[in-house]
Amino acid sequence: MKKVTRFLMIGLLLLTNIASFAQEAEMADTMRSEGKIYVVVAIILVIFFGMIGFLIYTDRKVSSLEKRMNDLK
Amino acid sequence: MRSVWLKVVCIVLLVYAIIGGLLFGVPRLNIVNETIRALYFHVPMWFGMVALFGTSAVYAIKYLRNPNFQNDVWSVEFANVGMVFGLLGILTGMIWANYTWGSPWHGDPKQNGAAIALLVYFAYFVLRGSVNNEEQRARLSAAYNIFAFVAMVPLIFIIPRMTSSMHPGSGGNPGFNMYDLDSRMRMVFYPAVTGWILLGCWIATLRIRMKLVEEKIAQSEDEKSY
Numbered sequence: 001m002k003k004v005t006r007f008l009m010i011g012l013l014l015l016t017n018i019a020s021f022a023q024e025a026e027m028a029d030t031m032r033s034e035g036k037i038y039v040v041v042a043i044i045l046v047i048f049f050g051m052i053g054f055l056i057y058t059d060r061k062v063s064s065l066e067k068r069m070n071d072l073k
Numbered sequence: 074m075r076s077v078w079l080k081v082v083c084i085v086l087l088v089y090a091i092i093g094g095l096l097f098g099v100p101r102l103n104i105v106n107e108t109i110r111a112l113y114f115h116v117p118m119w120f121g122m123v124a125l126f127g128t129s130a131v132y133a134i135k136y137l138r139n140p141n142f143q144n145d146v147w148s149v150e151f152a153n154v155g156m157v158f159g160l161l162g163i164l165t166g167m168i169w170a171n172y173t174w175g176s177p178w179h180g181d182p183k184q185n186g187a188a189i190a191l192l193v194y195f196a197y198f199v200l201r202g203s204v205n206n207e208e209q210r211a212r213l214s215a216a217y218n219i220f221a222f223v224a225m226v227p228l229i230f231i232i233p234r235m236t237s238s239m240h241p242g243s244g245g246n247p248g249f250n251m252y253d254l255d256s257r258m259r260m261v262f263y264p265a266v267t268g269w270i271l272l273g274c275w276i277a278t279l280r281i282r283m284k285l286v287e288e289k290i291a292q293s294e295d296e297k298s299y
Contacts, residue, residue, distance in 0.1 A: 025101040041095050048091060052084055055276065059080075062282050069289050 074271070074278040083275060086268030090117075093261040100255045104173055111169050113261055117269040118162035119187075119229070124270045125155030125277065126194070126222055133218035136211060145211040146284045148218060152197060154277040158269075159191050174239055183233040183240035190225040197221050 031037055074080070094113035102109060129151035136144035166184065167177040178184065200217055204210035233243035 025103045026106055027101055028107045037095060041092060044091055044095070045088065048087065055279070056080075059275075059279055062279060062286065065286050066282060069286055072293070 074274045079271060080275060083268055083271035086264045087272065090114075090261055090265035090268055094265065097261055098257050100258070108169060108172055109258075111165065112258070113265045115162060115165040115169055116262070117266045118158050118165060120266045121269045121273045122155045122158040122162060123225075123229075125151050125158060125273050126225060128274075128277075129155060130219055130222035133215040133222075136215040137219075140208070140212065142211075142288060143285070145215070146281050146288075148215060149201070150277045150280045150284065152194065152218065153280065154273050156191070156194055156198075158273055159187070159194070163187055163191065179239065181233075181240055182236045182238045183229075183243050186228040186232050190228040193221045193224050193228075 028037070090113055094110055099107075099109050129148050132144050132148035132151065136148055163184075166187070170179055170181070170184070171177040174181070197214060197217055201210055201214045204213055233240060236243075
């Protein structure tokens, strides 16, 4: 039991140590709190869906070509 | 990749990776700061490239065992898409290196190894372009493809780990162990990798289908001309 508590204590100490070290790093907290990050997310998603839409369109076109090809025979 | 549900899974995973990658929590680390999120996009490019080149090598072996047009097309198109993934990986890596290491090309063993691996694969396409006879081209390039894959593995995975490198996961660097401790990042990273690999397979199979249709048209044209 004593061993377990000691182990837990060391673990806790390490955790708090990491946490205090990590707080120093500068992150884009202001941008997030202002909600502007959603603008970035929206823009990337629009581009992504545009690309995927194009890919699906091409996929369908190839499918119809394959169908026409098989109907010929 | 003909099944619709795999494509749906691919899109869902990638949308999740984009949203989660930009919004979910990440460890607060010095130097990398917020750019740690690039991990969700840069690293899947390399995972995707290795998966696609691996598939390409498998079809190269299949071709050598059973020489037919299909195996050759599969091998080439997977290598093609793998190349695109590799180029995107190296470009994103350069942007990231410029921010965290100070210059886009640091001569880091990981960067150099990746560049050499891509050059080895460039030579695969040069080889294909330089042989006119179709069967010879397929056979030579299938043999070279296996060599290229075997050469890529030490260039990307072994040499950078044996020398000193700033790239995470190389040269005694703690690598992503530190980030991997964070299960939040794993929750986005693995779906992102799966999604990007699926997207690569989707594009590759689409190109394969196009080439097979093209070949059928060429065949029927040949029959008519006789």
